[in-house]
Amino acid sequence: MELLRFTSAGSVDDGKSTLIGRLLYDTKSIFEDQYDQIKEASERKGETTVNLALLTDGLRAEREQGITIDVAYRYFATPKRKFIIADTPGHIQYTRNMVTGASTANLALILVDARHGIIEQTKRHAFIASLLGIPHIAICVNKMDLVEYKEEVFDKIKSDFENFSSKFDKLDIRYIPISALHGDNVVNKSEKMDWYQGSTLLYLLENIHIASDQNRIDCRFPVQYVLRPQSDEYHDFRGYAGRVAGGTFRPGDEVTVLPSGFTTKIKSIESMDGNLAEAFAPMSVTMTIEDDIDISRGDMIVRADNQPQMSQDVDLMVCWMNEQPLNPNGKYTIQHTSRETRCMVKEVKYKVDVNTLHRDLEDRTIGLNDIGRIKIRTMSRLFYDPYKRNRNTGSILIIDELTNETVGAGMIIE
Amino acid sequence: MVDYQLNHLQELESESIFVLREVAARFERPSLMFSGGKDSIVMLHLARKAFHPCKVPFPLLHVDTGHNFPETIAFRDQLVEKIGAKLVVAKVQDSIDQGKSKEETGVNASRNGLQTVTLLDALEDLKTDAAMGGARRDEEKARAKERFFSHRDEFGQWDPKNQRPELWNLFNSKKAMGEHFRIFPISNWTEMDIWQYILAEKIDIPNLYFSHKRRCVNRDGILLAESPYLNMKENEEVKEYQVRFRTIGDMTCTGASLSDADSLEKIIEEVAATRQTERGGRSDDKRSEAAMEDRKTQGYF
Known part of the structure; x- marks a missing residue:
């Protein structure tokens, strides 16, 4: 059974909660006591139907205000796959949450109301999905029941979106006409849309190919922790623990250790259950090497003939996550793979209008929920790949040095 | 490949x-x-x-x-x-x-x-x-x-x-x-x-998780184990049940569930079929x- 992580973004009235509720309900993932609890809570609020949003809105403030404040994680499984849903509110002021949910997702579920077609919000979701490198997008044209299940309506929305999304590179986009309310094409195939030959949403989620979502080419192993047991049994053992960030490592491979640049060979790939023949992303393993080289946390083991870029000057697309705007001359702590260092903002190149995708060269203030392109200089060299090539080695966390808060999420461009 | x-x-x-x-x-x-x-x-x-x-x-x-x-x-x-x-x-x-x-x-x-x-x-x-x-x-x-x-x-x-x-x-x-x-x-x-992993990795767990006979009190639909720490209400009756625990907390607030599951395989079957959440038997969560x-x-x- 494989694990698929997907994110769903949408506003209150486009039927997102109903859709997720439908998926959970039809796959028997809602428990009776949970259902009773939200049923009772809905009745208490004077609502006539059971409000499935109450399932995900877990905090008191969210229930009181009837809004989703934070990313909620939901889990369900079918015999084929286990699913983790990062359910995020879709309104513009929650871009930060959408970005958070998107950062680990294999697939983005974007809902379009069949009556309204592609609206600004749809474009924003698609842009964020593309920016965060989500490999697959499922456009669910919802409320087909309200447009008499007409093929023309679906086709129009599909071609509108195709026109718009041609700006994005290599996205795998699927289109599904559904009615979340009646269950058409969600778990079961609709009887009212014979013209649609594609799969249902659940079938897509269960079968979409995700093995290639990880980078299988560029071997990257950021060293996380050094294991030195110094026991009698493992007297000279020195293991480098970490999670493979790209490519496939095998014993005997010639590798280079960065930043020192020393070249050696992998001796073994260890685990508590015995040695492994190979390790690939996202496996957590322990490596030993042939030579006695000084290696510590923050170093990166890579294939000798395929090395990452190395520089102190990097360009980022940044999503800002704090009320305090980006200081255009500021210094911040950054985290990149297993390294922590500092950076100085050198330049704000432009801000992106997330609704029109236009570059704003006039107003370059990067405030909460803004997305922009910046240039930074780091205190020590980073070993990285462009985010588009590898999410693990191309992502950066920006932290405020005074408040310790996570203020920005960066994706390396070059 | x-x-x-x-x-x-x-x-x-x-x-x-x-x-x-x-x-x-x-x-x-x-x-x-x-x-x-x-x-x-x-x-x-x-x-x-x-x-x-x-x-x-x-x-x-x-x-x-x-x-x-x-x-x-x-x-x-x-x-x-x-x-x-x-x-x-x-x-x-x-x-x-x-x-x-x-x-x-x-x-x-x-x-x-x-x-x-x-x-x-x-x-x-x-x-x-x-x-x-x-x-x-x-x-x-x-x-x-x-x-x-x-x-x-x-x-x-x-x-x-x-x-x-x-x-x-x-x-x-x-x-x-x-x-x-x-x-x-x-x-x-x-x-x-968790259960699938316990089975796959052959991890030892306390026998409370497996079906056994235990003397319990039925309080508001929750079976609480008889113990010196449990304050009894008048008219409450202790009876023997065939039970197991889905979660293990305090004896005073962890409810047992009726079950014949005496192996990991049977527990997994039971968990797959159950329609109640795991913490449904925890009276500490039911307070509000x-x-x-x-x-x-x-x-x-």
């Missing part, structure tokens, strides 16, 4: 091991909360895998309410001895004796809420800067909003509306003096994942709709 794709348990395992190693690398004095329940047993197993062939590089901390099942305590001591870990036991009774907590009264009296005081004191004594817990997001709706690295202020409190965003696998562990972190390495596991959120805000796990 080899299909380079992990199965869901391997991927969850890898994620949790990554988190555990981050904790060891970034904090000075982490500790691992160990209750003797299945989730903390799995977390400890993952910690052993994360640091093999080294020993687990942090102590286990057990907040002992004094109302535990004796089977849990026996299991805990055996396991600790087997793996050579360091165990610290913080006793709720000590906090009561020192006048820091007050025993609840009435028939539904429980020491569950009292654990918070003892826990925060123990974390302070150990100078813990990162306390790892086996809480899972699927357990309870307030927990669905938790981070892997969850920041706590100097009072040990959780501010759910003001959490740090958590992206990719980059965790922010920055804090001011006196603050600490709660870390949840198995956030993304579900009850089913936001019972868990309120306890967590104050410093509970």
